[in-house]
Amino acid sequence: MKINVNGYEIAYQITGEGEDTVVILQGWGTELATYNSVAACISDRYRVVQFDFPGFGASDEPREPWAVEDYAKFFLDFMAALGIQKATLIGHSYGGRVIIRLAARESLPFTIERIVLIDSAGILPKKTWKQKMKIRRYKMLKKIVSLKLVYAICPRLIDEWRNRQGSADYRNASPMMRQCLVKAVNEDLTELLPRIRQDTLLIWGDLDTATPITDAKLMEEKIPGAGLAVIPGTGHFSFLENPALFRSIMQAYFA
Missing domain, CATH: 3.40.50.1820 (Alpha/Beta hydrolase fold, catalytic domain)
Structure with missing residues:
Protein backbone atom coordinates (compact mmCIF):
# COMPACT_ATOMS: atom_id res chain seq x y z
CA MET A 1 0.00 0.00 0.00
CA PRO A 125 32.35 6.97 17.98
CA LYS A 126 35.57 8.64 19.05
CA LYS A 127 38.05 8.66 16.19
CA THR A 128 41.55 7.29 16.67
CA TRP A 129 44.60 9.22 15.48
CA LYS A 130 44.89 6.81 12.54
CA GLN A 131 41.25 7.43 11.55
CA LYS A 132 41.72 11.20 11.78
CA MET A 133 44.76 11.02 9.49
CA LYS A 134 42.83 8.86 7.04
CA ILE A 135 40.00 11.42 6.92
CA ARG A 136 42.46 14.27 6.43
CA ARG A 137 44.16 12.41 3.59
CA TYR A 138 40.81 11.65 1.98
CA LYS A 139 39.75 15.30 2.09
CA MET A 140 43.01 16.38 0.47
CA LEU A 141 42.66 13.81 -2.31
CA LYS A 142 39.02 14.75 -2.80
CA LYS A 143 40.01 18.36 -3.46
CA ILE A 144 42.63 17.25 -5.97
CA VAL A 145 40.40 14.84 -7.94
CA SER A 146 37.62 17.45 -8.02
CA LEU A 147 39.77 19.67 -10.25
CA LYS A 148 38.48 19.55 -13.82
CA LEU A 149 41.97 19.37 -15.30
CA VAL A 150 42.95 16.39 -13.13
CA TYR A 151 39.71 14.55 -13.97
CA ALA A 152 40.24 15.23 -17.69
CA ILE A 153 43.66 13.56 -17.55
CA CYS A 154 42.62 10.31 -15.83
CA PRO A 155 38.82 10.08 -15.46
CA ARG A 156 38.62 6.29 -15.12
CA LEU A 157 41.17 6.11 -12.30
CA ILE A 158 39.37 8.90 -10.42
CA ASP A 159 35.95 7.24 -10.86
CA GLU A 160 37.36 3.95 -9.54
CA TRP A 161 38.86 5.76 -6.53
CA ARG A 162 35.57 7.49 -5.76
CA ASN A 163 33.67 4.20 -5.96
CA ARG A 164 35.96 2.66 -3.33
CA GLN A 165 35.39 5.41 -0.76
CA GLY A 166 33.00 5.26 2.17
CA SER A 167 30.96 2.44 3.68
CA ALA A 168 28.85 -0.05 1.74
CA ASP A 169 25.75 1.99 2.67
CA TYR A 170 27.38 5.09 1.23
CA ARG A 171 28.53 3.41 -1.98
CA ASN A 172 25.11 1.84 -2.58
CA ALA A 173 23.16 5.06 -2.00
CA SER A 174 22.03 7.57 -4.60
CA PRO A 175 23.74 11.00 -4.64
CA MET A 176 20.85 12.51 -2.65
CA MET A 177 20.79 9.73 -0.06
CA ARG A 178 24.57 9.93 0.34
CA GLN A 179 24.12 13.51 1.52
CA CYS A 180 21.44 12.37 3.97
CA LEU A 181 23.71 9.62 5.29
CA VAL A 182 26.61 12.03 5.84
CA LYS A 183 24.32 14.28 7.89
CA ALA A 184 23.29 11.30 10.03
CA VAL A 185 26.63 9.67 10.79
CA ASN A 186 28.21 12.95 11.87
Whole structure:
Protein backbone atom coordinates (compact mmCIF):
# COMPACT_ATOMS: atom_id res chain seq x y z
CA MET A 1 0.00 0.00 0.00
CA LYS A 2 0.99 3.62 -0.42
CA ILE A 3 -0.05 6.86 1.22
CA ASN A 4 0.77 10.42 0.20
CA VAL A 5 2.52 12.41 2.93
CA ASN A 6 3.52 15.97 2.09
CA GLY A 7 3.74 15.13 -1.61
CA TYR A 8 5.76 11.94 -1.08
CA GLU A 9 4.38 8.52 -1.98
CA ILE A 10 5.17 6.36 1.04
CA ALA A 11 5.05 2.55 1.03
CA TYR A 12 3.59 0.93 4.15
CA GLN A 13 1.78 -2.14 5.43
CA ILE A 14 -0.29 -2.96 8.49
CA THR A 15 -0.58 -6.40 10.09
CA GLY A 16 -2.33 -7.61 13.22
CA GLU A 17 -5.60 -6.41 14.67
CA GLY A 18 -4.86 -5.47 18.26
CA GLU A 19 -6.24 -2.37 19.95
CA ASP A 20 -2.73 -1.02 20.59
CA THR A 21 -0.37 0.06 17.81
CA VAL A 22 3.32 -0.63 17.28
CA VAL A 23 5.28 1.19 14.56
CA ILE A 24 8.60 -0.11 13.21
CA LEU A 25 11.20 2.42 12.04
CA GLN A 26 13.73 0.81 9.72
CA GLY A 27 17.51 0.81 9.48
CA TRP A 28 19.47 2.53 6.73
CA GLY A 29 19.31 0.89 3.31
CA THR A 30 16.59 -1.62 4.23
CA GLU A 31 13.01 -2.01 3.06
CA LEU A 32 9.93 -2.56 5.18
CA ALA A 33 9.78 -6.30 4.41
CA THR A 34 13.11 -6.75 6.24
CA TYR A 35 11.12 -6.37 9.47
CA ASN A 36 8.31 -8.83 8.73
CA SER A 37 9.75 -11.24 11.30
CA VAL A 38 9.85 -8.46 13.91
CA ALA A 39 6.20 -7.64 13.24
CA ALA A 40 5.27 -11.35 13.39
CA CYS A 41 6.58 -11.55 16.97
CA ILE A 42 3.75 -9.36 18.23
CA SER A 43 1.09 -9.11 15.49
CA ASP A 44 -1.10 -11.63 17.32
CA ARG A 45 -1.68 -8.97 19.99
CA TYR A 46 -0.86 -5.64 18.34
CA ARG A 47 -1.62 -3.69 15.20
CA VAL A 48 1.84 -3.33 13.61
CA VAL A 49 2.72 -0.61 11.11
CA GLN A 50 5.75 -0.96 8.84
CA PHE A 51 6.80 1.67 6.30
CA ASP A 52 9.65 2.90 4.12
CA PHE A 53 11.21 6.25 4.97
CA PRO A 54 11.57 8.65 2.02
CA GLY A 55 14.52 7.40 -0.01
CA PHE A 56 14.21 3.86 1.42
CA GLY A 57 12.59 0.84 -0.24
CA ALA A 58 9.64 1.79 -2.45
CA SER A 59 9.07 5.31 -1.07
CA ASP A 60 9.91 8.52 -2.94
CA GLU A 61 13.33 10.05 -2.36
CA PRO A 62 13.64 13.39 -0.51
CA ARG A 63 13.94 16.36 -2.84
CA GLU A 64 16.75 17.83 -0.72
CA PRO A 65 19.27 16.37 1.75
CA TRP A 66 17.47 15.48 4.99
CA ALA A 67 19.03 15.36 8.43
CA VAL A 68 17.72 13.07 11.18
CA GLU A 69 15.52 15.90 12.44
CA ASP A 70 13.88 16.17 9.00
CA TYR A 71 13.05 12.46 9.12
CA ALA A 72 11.64 12.94 12.62
CA LYS A 73 9.40 15.75 11.34
CA PHE A 74 8.29 13.56 8.44
CA PHE A 75 7.40 10.78 10.87
CA LEU A 76 5.09 13.11 12.79
CA ASP A 77 3.24 13.85 9.54
CA PHE A 78 3.12 10.15 8.66
CA MET A 79 1.56 9.33 12.03
CA ALA A 80 -0.99 12.12 11.56
CA ALA A 81 -1.84 10.85 8.07
CA LEU A 82 -2.63 7.42 9.53
CA GLY A 83 -4.51 8.95 12.46
CA ILE A 84 -2.29 7.29 15.09
CA GLN A 85 -2.48 9.09 18.43
CA LYS A 86 -0.44 6.67 20.57
CA ALA A 87 1.99 3.88 19.76
CA THR A 88 4.99 1.87 20.86
CA LEU A 89 7.98 2.55 18.62
CA ILE A 90 10.52 -0.04 17.51
CA GLY A 91 13.64 1.27 15.80
CA HIS A 92 16.52 -0.59 14.19
CA SER A 93 19.81 1.22 13.48
CA TYR A 94 18.88 4.49 11.70
CA GLY A 95 15.29 4.14 12.91
CA GLY A 96 16.65 4.32 16.45
CA ARG A 97 18.21 7.69 15.66
CA VAL A 98 14.81 9.04 14.68
CA ILE A 99 13.14 7.63 17.79
CA ILE A 100 15.78 9.19 20.07
CA ARG A 101 15.16 12.55 18.39
CA LEU A 102 11.42 12.22 18.91
CA ALA A 103 11.46 10.87 22.47
CA ALA A 104 13.80 13.64 23.63
CA ARG A 105 11.30 16.35 22.70
CA GLU A 106 9.38 18.16 25.40
CA SER A 107 6.07 17.45 23.67
CA LEU A 108 4.72 15.48 20.73
CA PRO A 109 1.37 15.44 18.89
CA PHE A 110 1.08 11.72 19.72
CA THR A 111 2.01 9.57 22.72
CA ILE A 112 4.99 7.21 22.68
CA GLU A 113 3.99 4.40 25.04
CA ARG A 114 7.17 2.29 24.99
CA ILE A 115 10.39 2.08 22.98
CA VAL A 116 12.44 -0.82 21.63
CA LEU A 117 15.83 0.03 20.14
CA ILE A 118 17.50 -2.76 18.13
CA ASP A 119 21.22 -2.29 17.41
CA SER A 120 20.44 1.41 17.35
CA ALA A 121 22.59 4.14 15.89
CA GLY A 122 23.02 7.52 17.58
CA ILE A 123 26.36 7.37 19.38
CA LEU A 124 29.21 9.10 17.54
CA PRO A 125 32.35 6.97 17.98
CA LYS A 126 35.57 8.64 19.05
CA LYS A 127 38.05 8.66 16.19
CA THR A 128 41.55 7.29 16.67
CA TRP A 129 44.60 9.22 15.48
CA LYS A 130 44.89 6.81 12.54
CA GLN A 131 41.25 7.43 11.55
CA LYS A 132 41.72 11.20 11.78
CA MET A 133 44.76 11.02 9.49
CA LYS A 134 42.83 8.86 7.04
CA ILE A 135 40.00 11.42 6.92
CA ARG A 136 42.46 14.27 6.43
CA ARG A 137 44.16 12.41 3.59
CA TYR A 138 40.81 11.65 1.98
CA LYS A 139 39.75 15.30 2.09
CA MET A 140 43.01 16.38 0.47
CA LEU A 141 42.66 13.81 -2.31
CA LYS A 142 39.02 14.75 -2.80
CA LYS A 143 40.01 18.36 -3.46
CA ILE A 144 42.63 17.25 -5.97
CA VAL A 145 40.40 14.84 -7.94
CA SER A 146 37.62 17.45 -8.02
CA LEU A 147 39.77 19.67 -10.25
CA LYS A 148 38.48 19.55 -13.82
CA LEU A 149 41.97 19.37 -15.30
CA VAL A 150 42.95 16.39 -13.13
CA TYR A 151 39.71 14.55 -13.97
CA ALA A 152 40.24 15.23 -17.69
CA ILE A 153 43.66 13.56 -17.55
CA CYS A 154 42.62 10.31 -15.83
CA PRO A 155 38.82 10.08 -15.46
CA ARG A 156 38.62 6.29 -15.12
CA LEU A 157 41.17 6.11 -12.30
CA ILE A 158 39.37 8.90 -10.42
CA ASP A 159 35.95 7.24 -10.86
CA GLU A 160 37.36 3.95 -9.54
CA TRP A 161 38.86 5.76 -6.53
CA ARG A 162 35.57 7.49 -5.76
CA ASN A 163 33.67 4.20 -5.96
CA ARG A 164 35.96 2.66 -3.33
CA GLN A 165 35.39 5.41 -0.76
CA GLY A 166 33.00 5.26 2.17
CA SER A 167 30.96 2.44 3.68
CA ALA A 168 28.85 -0.05 1.74
CA ASP A 169 25.75 1.99 2.67
CA TYR A 170 27.38 5.09 1.23
CA ARG A 171 28.53 3.41 -1.98
CA ASN A 172 25.11 1.84 -2.58
CA ALA A 173 23.16 5.06 -2.00
CA SER A 174 22.03 7.57 -4.60
CA PRO A 175 23.74 11.00 -4.64
CA MET A 176 20.85 12.51 -2.65
CA MET A 177 20.79 9.73 -0.06
CA ARG A 178 24.57 9.93 0.34
CA GLN A 179 24.12 13.51 1.52
CA CYS A 180 21.44 12.37 3.97
CA LEU A 181 23.71 9.62 5.29
CA VAL A 182 26.61 12.03 5.84
CA LYS A 183 24.32 14.28 7.89
CA ALA A 184 23.29 11.30 10.03
CA VAL A 185 26.63 9.67 10.79
CA ASN A 186 28.21 12.95 11.87
CA GLU A 187 25.50 13.64 14.47
CA ASP A 188 25.95 12.55 18.09
CA LEU A 189 22.69 12.05 20.02
CA THR A 190 24.28 11.06 23.35
CA GLU A 191 23.19 14.23 25.12
CA LEU A 192 19.55 13.51 24.24
CA LEU A 193 19.45 10.08 25.91
CA PRO A 194 18.71 11.28 29.49
CA ARG A 195 15.63 13.08 28.17
CA ILE A 196 13.94 9.84 27.12
CA ARG A 197 11.14 9.26 29.61
CA GLN A 198 9.53 6.14 28.13
CA ASP A 199 10.19 2.58 29.25
CA THR A 200 12.95 1.45 26.86
CA LEU A 201 14.21 -1.99 25.88
CA LEU A 202 17.58 -2.27 24.13
CA ILE A 203 18.20 -5.43 22.06
CA TRP A 204 21.74 -5.88 20.78
CA GLY A 205 24.06 -8.28 19.04
CA ASP A 206 27.32 -8.62 20.97
CA LEU A 207 29.29 -8.88 17.70
CA ASP A 208 27.79 -5.76 16.15
CA THR A 209 30.55 -3.72 14.49
CA ALA A 210 28.32 -0.99 13.01
CA THR A 211 26.88 0.02 16.39
CA PRO A 212 29.02 -1.86 18.94
CA ILE A 213 27.80 -3.27 22.23
CA THR A 214 29.58 -0.39 24.00
CA ASP A 215 26.93 1.89 22.45
CA ALA A 216 24.21 -0.28 23.99
CA LYS A 217 25.82 -0.09 27.44
CA LEU A 218 26.11 3.68 27.17
CA MET A 219 22.44 3.95 26.20
CA GLU A 220 21.47 1.68 29.09
CA GLU A 221 23.40 3.97 31.42
CA LYS A 222 22.06 7.25 30.02
CA ILE A 223 18.38 6.38 29.40
CA PRO A 224 16.48 6.33 32.72
CA GLY A 225 14.94 2.92 33.33
CA ALA A 226 16.36 1.29 30.20
CA GLY A 227 17.04 -2.44 30.07
CA LEU A 228 19.47 -4.31 27.83
CA ALA A 229 18.98 -7.76 26.27
CA VAL A 230 22.06 -9.12 24.47
CA ILE A 231 21.79 -11.74 21.72
CA PRO A 232 25.12 -13.64 21.75
CA GLY A 233 26.93 -14.35 18.50
CA THR A 234 25.00 -11.86 16.40
CA GLY A 235 25.84 -8.61 14.64
CA HIS A 236 23.98 -5.54 13.43
CA PHE A 237 20.92 -7.52 12.30
CA SER A 238 20.55 -9.51 15.51
CA PHE A 239 16.82 -10.03 14.93
CA LEU A 240 17.55 -11.91 11.69
CA GLU A 241 20.64 -13.78 12.89
CA ASN A 242 18.96 -15.41 15.90
CA PRO A 243 15.22 -15.02 15.28
CA ALA A 244 14.21 -17.57 17.93
CA LEU A 245 15.93 -15.76 20.81
CA PHE A 246 14.82 -12.39 19.48
CA ARG A 247 11.21 -13.61 19.37
CA SER A 248 11.44 -14.84 22.96
CA ILE A 249 12.74 -11.47 24.14
CA MET A 250 10.02 -9.57 22.29
CA GLN A 251 7.21 -11.80 23.49
CA ALA A 252 8.41 -11.53 27.10
CA TYR A 253 8.57 -7.73 26.85
CA PHE A 254 5.17 -7.38 25.18
CA ALA A 255 3.43 -10.01 27.32
